[in-house]
Amino acid sequence: MPSTIADIRKDYMLQSLLEKDVEADAIGQFDKWWEEAVRSEITEVNAMTLATASADGVPSARIVLLKGYDKRGFVFFTNYESFKGKQLAENPRACLLFFWKELERQVRITGLVEKVSDAESDTYFNSRPEGSRIGAWVSPQSQVIANRQWLEERENEFVKEHSEKPLPRPSHWGGYRINPICIEFWQGRSNRLHDRIQYTLKEDATWLIERLAP
DSSP states (O other): OOSSGGGOOOOOOSOOOOGGGSOSSHHHHHHHHHHHHHHTTOTTTTEEEEEEEOTTOOEEEEEEEOOEEETTEEEEEEETTSHHHHHHHHOOEEEEEEEEGGGTEEEEEEEEEEEOOHHHHHHHHHHSOHHHHHHHHHOOTTSOOSOHHHHHHHHHHHHHHHTTSOOOOOTTEEEEEEEEEEEEEEEOOGGGOOEEEEEEEOTTSOEEEEEEOO
16 A cells, blocks of 8 residues: 555556557548457446536536537537536636546647537437436535435425426537547556647647657
8 A cells, every 4th residue: 555645656567659550531541549448348338527618717527428529529428507507608618638547548639619519419418318307307406405314305306296287408518529639649658758648629620649758
């Protein structure tokens, strides 16, 4: 057992990340790493840190779940009236961070944020388990509440009132898409001399690929 926090350390030796091995397109490179992460059976492989900031620059971060991605960007769903939703309304910029420790890898995605279409939000909402759909209705996310009992009573009342009714998506709940402008791929290496390859989106929609010092 380490005697102090400072003594906790791990040397990374699994793989390397060289310029000759990466894709020309950042999303293509993410595809490659995503498939490897999925095959590695990482627990909650789609868990990612979402960092946001208010208009005056006060930061906040939390774990959310990736629910889809393509050339346009990376999608997650939440309550628009939550703390993160309010920060995104004030400052529509965000950063995502995946940490796949089993592969000694990180992916950091910085970009501009927009809401997905109502149709996309409806489709995903209707695919969720019933309990999760009910939760989206009954929880005033990020607001102060009296206690756990208040929440459970609110849930029970909602279930009684809507047991025989269809459950549409609430207007305060839906998806966001982060349109990436910079993506960094980090591969742990020995002696803290990690590999860091950064993709920056250019005006012609191609990617500038650069190596960063660890």
